[in-house]
Amino acid sequence: MADAMYKTNKGPFVSLMTGLPGGGKTFLGILLVAALLVPLSNLLLPASSPFHVPTYLVSLMGKYVCFALLALSVDLIWGFAGILSLGHGAFFALGGYSMGMYLMRQIGDRGVYGHPILPDFMVFLNWTELPWYWYGFDMFPFAILMVMLVPGVLAFVFGWFAFRSRVTGVYLSIITQAMTYALLLAFFRNDMGFGGNNGLTDFKDILGFDLQATGTRLGLFVASLIALALGYLVCCFITQSKLGRVLIAIRDAESRTRFSGYRVEYYKLFVFVVSAVLAGIAGALYVPQVGIINPSEFSPANSIEVVIWVAVGGRGTLWGAVLGAFLVNWGKSYFTGSFPEAWLYMLGGLFVFTTLFLPKGIVGTSGTWIEKFKERRRGSPELAPAAAVKEE
């Protein structure tokens, strides 16, 4: 009878089955339909039809989807555990580089210097043999493993130190920034063996499919969508579980959580690593679609932008983050094309506007409006917290 009154915790699987947080089903629905319609319209509809989705739009959307996944990963730690990472671009980029290294190896002897093993930039810098950390990247499974492992491990090590010594709030944000900045500088160095400023580029094919081919693009697009959907489910799974509630507890009252017997640092570490892995995957899917990965992905500015996507969409409302990523990036694409001189005003203005007038982001705010209409039907822990977020 208690169950009737409020959501009782029947375990994460059950709560995932019985209902996703606000708008979750709609969201997944949209992803599903997009995954079906876009390829179809691209392949079947004639270019003239207004509903035909041209190929360049497909890979553009694919790019957005990757950004969305990245935003999702940030929302998971920021919205729910109150960890503001200003260095999440680092994990994204590391995932990207892992994939990039695979694609590089796939080029084989088709590089300009025709060296069977070494990528062009190495030939060029007089490298005689492949550095050890490039071994194995010619195997796709290994690369995929690294895509998740490298960011995961970095996140684990970094988080292990940071959370154990209880670095919180602004301090944490700043050192995450320091992390990504250090990596930025490191990857700029040509001696590192990652192609320096030019990064990795000039990719030919993935798993034998030509990257230029429309089919491949559609494939990657759909793959990204699937990754996003899965990522979303993972996040829901976590946030719906009791662990999710512990995270919120940590966000709202860390010491209370400690005195209730939870090892806060482990919880933070866990979610931080999960988030980093998601970011890595996003990066890995991003690289083949844009055809280049280079150090500027590590730049602190990029990481800050990701946070802004989440804020615009609505912190602590998973699919809000996705929405934010889409809106901001679409805006960027559109404005840079249509108002090349003035787009920065618009983007900057958008950020100021959201913070001033939509403090909970689009989804958060609209959520509270909806709540106003519907009579007191609570219990969706995703919508409420945005209201009572205690800033870190």
Add this chain to the structure above:
Amino acid sequence: MMSTQVKESKKQDLTSILYLDGVSVSFDGFKALNNLSFVVEPGEMRAIIGPNGAGKTTMMDVITGKTKPDTGEVFFKGGIDLTKHDEAFIANLGIGRKFQKPTVFESQTVFHNLELSLKGEKGVMTTLFAALNDAEVARIMEILGVIRLTEKAGDLAGSLSHGQKQWLEIGMLLMQDPDLLLVDEPVAGMTDAETEQTADLLRDISKTHSVVVVEHDMEFVRALNSKVTVLHEGSVLAEGSLDTVQNNQRVIEVYLGR
């Protein structure tokens, strides 16, 4: 875990639930605790009073592992050296703490607040896959009753009144089912009626648990009618029944000023 406890066991009497000996803490120069020593017996209810800055909260911090003492011993259940452990571990040992300012998880329902405080394994993975069984639900309902919040179970803790938050926090302590409760000013900002009820509540609790209450409100302390320890400048000034300490000359000096 048991084994470590045994290893740590020391010569002093193993019967006491809480044992502080010569504990001193100082924050850059200022001595918050100064060679503080006292003992709480199992099942005992102890009221601790003292002017501001007497070191009451610091003492709590030391016991719950938030602050490490510079010198002195702190033992729990006779054998366990609390100075060696962190908050989470100590909480799981069975020491619950209620803060001076009521702290609950405002953005979650009363029910979930209690659920989070459930006694049990609190590792990351277990929590991830945790599901409530009927016994646990029953337990939560029971505590909801005890703290008189059954109707509000579905509300956000943030929407509760001050007094209700105080109770909810006590309820969360009870969920942990600790052997020792540290309660810091439980009736601050409560109406007389609420204060009454709280006193009753604590008296009930003390039947089954050891309780240490820090409080200013003399009426409330009297209502608790328990042994009283007076702290002053970080060390014990007097100890005994409320009347005896109230007639103690030095206590009067400290409270009324010389």
Add this chain to the structure above:
Amino acid sequence: MRITIKTIIAALMYLLATQATAYADLADAAKGLLSKSYNEKIAATEAIAATGDAQAALLLETLLSGDLYATKSDDRLVYREKTGGGYQIRDIVTDEDLGVVKSGDIIKIRINNRMRGLIKDLLGRLTLLNEDPALRLKAANSVFKSRPKEMIVPLTDALAAEEDASVAAAMRRALAALNFVHGDTTEVQADALLILEEQANPDVRSLLSAEANRLAAIQDPSPEIQVLATAVSKALAKVEEKLEMLGLVENVFQGISLGSVLLLAAIGLAITFGVMGVINMAHGEMVMIGAYTTYVVQELCRNFAPDLLVYSLIAAIPAAFIVAGLCGIAIERSIIRFLYGRPLETLLATWGLSLILQQFVRTIFGPTNKEVSSPEWLSGAWEITGGLALTYNRIAIILFAAAVLFMLMLVLRKTSFGLQMRAVTQNRKMAASMGIRTGWVDAMTFGLGSGVAGMAGVALSQIDNVSPNLGQAYIVDSFMVVVFGGVGNLWGTLVGALSLGVTNKFLEPYTGAVLAKICILIFIILFIQKRPRGLFALKGRAVEN
């Protein structure tokens, strides 16, 4: 220039032949300058110097400073002075007035590096007996650099006549160098060594090392050669040792100067972020605005009061403070004040703001760098010895940073505003209830922080690009410094900035610039583990959670 020329004439009087013939020689010696080929020009230059004519020095000076022209009509070498109509030209040799011409009628005599070097050297020799000690010093040094054998005698005479101590020292060094190079007996060389080995000067080092190599190369050397060789290598060691020491000093200096740049960049942030807890991403843009203000002030000076240009930088300091400060206040009133207690919102808003400000500046001033010239008193270096030169602008920046910090301290500690500010920082409600207009204080505080950032911009305009991206380059570093030093503590910012600067400079020689920076960042990350609240942890609004 006029004075120097007169003095040259005076100085050279005694070695003058009769004017008439001299003019003749000089005139056709100079003809070569009209040639297109630099080799002929060089020959001509040498010929000019050889005449030893009084006008020779003047001619070379004019040539060196790029003020020598030739008339298109009749190939006469002239120098020009701007007049209303066009240019008033005079014959360089006879100083005869050739009337006014247009810029089209005369062509500049171009010189290249090789000639520049040569002319400096020749002039040096000609001015050994000049009455201006500064010139004599220059002369002695240029002789010391070029070491022409024929200068031994004149130099010895000059040294004998010299009474200025520092110039004498320079001459002695030059003479020693000459004797050491051209000395025909090893004794002479040995004596020269005794003087040389006391010099902490890279040129001496290069001279000695070159000689050491030469001696080492000699097949089956005679005993005295061997003796000399050992002496030289000993002297070389002594000089190197001295230079080592100086290198260390220089390193420290560079570290401190880098530190004070960081300090300047960060100190404004230490207020807006450290004290008020606003994660102010637009801080860098405040610095940029300061830099652009400097540019504008300088342009105004250039157009309306050219003779005040020298002081424009000083005028720019208050200007930058006010402009940036007002921007700060505007920002605080219009945006920040709605966001207190929500630091993260401030991060997003100020980030958006920084984008807008950058684009705004780009629209107004254009995307290209703007030139902010350094006044005389800021360019060049203070040559302590040949081996150690501290650049004036760096010294100035160090002093400036110190001054700014000091002022700030005064404001915070000694003024009632500072008191109110701290009151608001520590307890807004209480402060408000005590009748402090917290809103006003907030605005002022933010204004102060921004203003200080603006002043930093003035300093940075001296060492870095004045471009819309100026701020972006410093924002991350600034945050590092503030956090490392401890949020809300100016001393922390000071210590943080200096220690980071010095460490960086000591790493750089071993690791190179990039790795050094990476090491610093990693160090900060680890350091924060040890002290999660920074070097000097102190309560501020930012850390109250």
Add this chain to the structure above:
Amino acid sequence: MLGLRKVAGAITGAAMLATSAFGLGSAQAADDVIKVGVLHSLSGTMAISETTLKDAVLMMVDDLNKNGGLLGKKVEAVVVDPASDWPLFAEKARELIEVEKVDVVFGCWTSVSRKSVLPVFEELNSMLFYPVQYEGEESSRNVFYTGAAPNQQAIPAVEYLMSEEGGNVKRWVLAGTDYVYPRTTNKILEAFLKSKGVAEEDIMINYTPFGHSDWQTIVSDIKKFGSEGKKTAVVSTINGDANVPFYKELGNQGIDAADIPVVAFSVGEEELAGLDTAPLVGHLAAWNYFMSVESEENDAFIKQWKAFIGDDKRVTNDPMEATYIGFKMWTQAVKQAGTTNVDAVRQAMYGQKVKNLTGGTAVMNTNHHLSKPVLIGEIQDDGQIETVWRTEDVVVGDAWSDFIPESAKLIADWTYPVVCGGCEKPMY
């Protein structure tokens, strides 16, 4: 259950969004205009250099339309802002070609941006004019390189410094920003210097990060390196932005051009406009163009530029000339081919001649690189660069450097029988 109505709504919404956003409406390129894409960063770190080129192209287009357009059609410039964001470059290139349907693109500055758009141009078989001096080692069928290749800038400059006239330098500092252009150039130079018998210990190589602003240590190192008794020179491939602080430090530490000359490959009038050049007089720069060169074409160009930009102080520089030459060649090729069809125009491009602004004639070679004269100049106190030496004749741009063993064997020639940008032997 699965709120289908909502979904449907959302989808149509998204569709409309997309359609409006990517202006599929505007996609139908009108037949009476020829579209020219301009792909230069107008914001971010590269805006400093690239905005000028954007304006240059606009000026050329403007001029063309004033003179009756091209093939009787109006020419329209489509400007986008890739914001110094390399992946965005690729995205924008695609947008220009597929959505805006432009016939040619003028753009890019940094190598990485070029590398990022390269696949797009090759996939969609469009045409890019790249106007900046670069590291070479590339020849794409879809790119025309109107900037200098290393053999048109670096080698002559070093030869000059080695000569009697240049002050026969014996000791070399190769200082550069750590990216591909300096790396390559220095590699080539190193090989070249060694081939001229310069000893290992007489070459000092130093790399710094982008936007490096604290040059104290490096400059004093250079000073030390230069005080070893041999005539020393610095060959600077330091990237635009970092140059201002570098030169300021040089000036202040009193490194005199007469003692240690610095020859720079990425410092032009535009960069110098950002600083007070009095202390820098005599330092050198090597380009294919200097604003100071006196010729009718140049005077006209400068006049036109100042008028267009409405600022009498604005300077011109080498990448602008490269843009100018590229644009002129393209228009001529289009006229010759009578169409803007990429393949036709490409064929017409070969052997296309345009008068250099500095005198002589630039010719487009079949390796997609220009033949241009090389000029070496000394910085003057008015921020101008005065020519002190120039090649007798034009120099043919090499796509593949002869001083890098791997690339020495490669040939680039897009005409029969080779038809390849980098092969060891002809394709046919």
